[in-house]
Amino acid sequence: MREGSLDAPVRHPINWNDPEFYDEALLDEELRRVFDICHGCRRCFNLCDSFPRLFDLIDESESGELDTVSSADFKPVVDACTLCDMCFMTKCPYVPPHEFNLDFPHLMLRYRAVEKKKGEDKFVPRQLAKTDRNGNMAKHVAPIANWASNRKNGLTRGIMESTLGIHKDAALPPYHSKTLLDRARDNVLTVNPDAPAHGRKAVIYATCFGNYNNPGIGEATRKVLARNGVETEVVYPGCCGMPLLEQGDLKAVADNADKVSAELAGWIDKGYDIIALVSSCALMLKFEWPLIVPGNPAVEKLSKATYDVAEYLVDIAKKEGLAGGMQPLDGAVSMHLACHARAQNMGAKGAELLRLIPETRVAVVERCSGHGGSWGIMKDNFETAIKVGTPAARTSLKSGAAYFASECPLAAEHLLQGMEKLDSDGAESRKALHPIELVAAAYGLTD
Structure with missing residues (x-):
């Protein structure tokens, strides 16, 4: 139950096959309806950069209201959305079945679908999204690909930033020859x-x-x-x-x-x-x-x-009970609850799992990492992504935990970069793990 409704939130199917879905006048009408409600509420001000951009856009307009904001200025608001779903799942009191019927992430998705249909989507992110093609190619040259993408390789990362727009300091996931x-x-x-x-x-x-x-x-x-x-x-x-x-x-x-x-x-x-x-x-x-x-x-x-x-x-x-044999870890765990794990509405299962390891203290971090998939590695977004994730990085550091875990590997590496900026001396000693990897270690199953 949440403010604004006594019923559990529900989501409607995305009518992407309906021609009206791509009608720009109808899209603008819906953007203005939703943005006006968000402007009057502002509960999402600290979730991501979309909402501060929206509120600043309106506050700095001639009237201080949405009526004097140009629709052409909406794009930065849309571009800052990482589709984390946290506004829908945790903050917004006006999601369906409330009569206001707000679904901010899916509205941002509709805007991008219209851009895609018009051929205005960006080339590099479009290529990064072809993960199977990229993975099948890179596994054959994994050592070279990883050498080129390493943050310490100033030559290749500088070229990638100037030609592809991928920030030279953004951590990129490695590839493996054996999948x-x-x-x-x-x-x-x-x-x-x-x-x-x-x-x-x-x-x-x-x-x-x-x-x-x-x-x-x-x-x-x-x-x-x-x-x-x-x-x-x-x-x-x-x-x-x-x-x-x-x-x-x-x-x-x-x-x-x-x-x-x-x-x-x-x-x-x-x-x-x-x-x-x-x-x-x-x-x-x-x-x-x-x-x-x-x-x-x-x-x-x-x-x-x-x-x-x-x-x-x-x-x-x-239901059955786990097999015995787990031994305590040699320290506490800072457990980041990834946005897309929270959006599954299943509870803090990563933290629950880690608490099954004997004598293990789990410090929960429940803030967005700011990464947003391929969004957070781009030159135009990386510093914003680090800023959004700084509260989570700072909370993890303050926990003093020996281990850092997240259900989202990309979020984990991004948060490590945030911790590195806050505490560069301890950066080399930290490693991001998935909670299942810590359970495997507790069982003595790791090499």
Whole structure:
């Protein structure tokens, strides 16, 4: 329950196939309706940079009201939205079923979809969104790609900034020559037959990031689940489309949803649960896909069978109990609750999971990292992204924790950069981990 309504918030399907969705006059009318309500409320002033930009735009206008603001000046407000969903999920009192019917992130998405249809989307972000193509190319030259993208490589990063607009100081994820799929094929794990959860079966949906950029998350997940008696298969039909969603390419997202859900639905029919390794991808499968391709039976089936990885382990702990053998970590954990984990409306499952490790103190950080996928690495956005994430970085530093974890690997690396700016002396000693990697360490399953 929230202020403004006694009912739980709901989201409407995105009518991206309706020609009126792309009507610029209708879009402007809706932008003005929503912006005027936001101007009178201002509860979201500290969530991201969209709202300060909006409020400054109105306050500095001739009348101090929206009527003297040009529609041409709306674009910076839209560009600053990272689709984190926190305004919809945690702040806005006017989301449906309230009669005002506000969904700020999906309105920003509509604006970008109109830009995409007009051919006004930007070339570099559009190419970055092609994660499968990029991953399949980069894995063959991973050492060279990682050398070129390393922040310490002033030559190549300077060239990337001047030609591609990617900020020279922004951390970029590495690539691996052996993907998670490759590693799963080469390493068959023995499932613990004495574990309380023996008999469960789960497909690990690798995600583009888990497959190409950080296979360690998937390897830790496989080992922890095998210790707990869960039979697993690693499957990756393709990207969930979150990077494409950020660019307003709804047709491409729908195509990915059709393809991936068709394959994963077959595993569900064979009795497998579906686990997404990255919170953004879990959000897409659970909530965004059903709104983009409503009525698709495979998508509906998948949305009900999908778990975030931390959510799945907590579910085992509550229903069957986790296998014994975990040892305490040698220090506390600062646990960042990623926005796309919070937007799944499942509770703080990453923190719950870490508290299952014996004698472990967990300091929760519940603020946005500011990264926003490919948005936060761009030259025009990086400093803003660091600014938005500074409160979370500062809170994590103040906790004095020995470990830093987040369900979102990109958010984690970005927050490490924020911590580096606040405490450069301790930067080299910090490493960002997914909570499942700390559980694997507690079980003694890491190398």
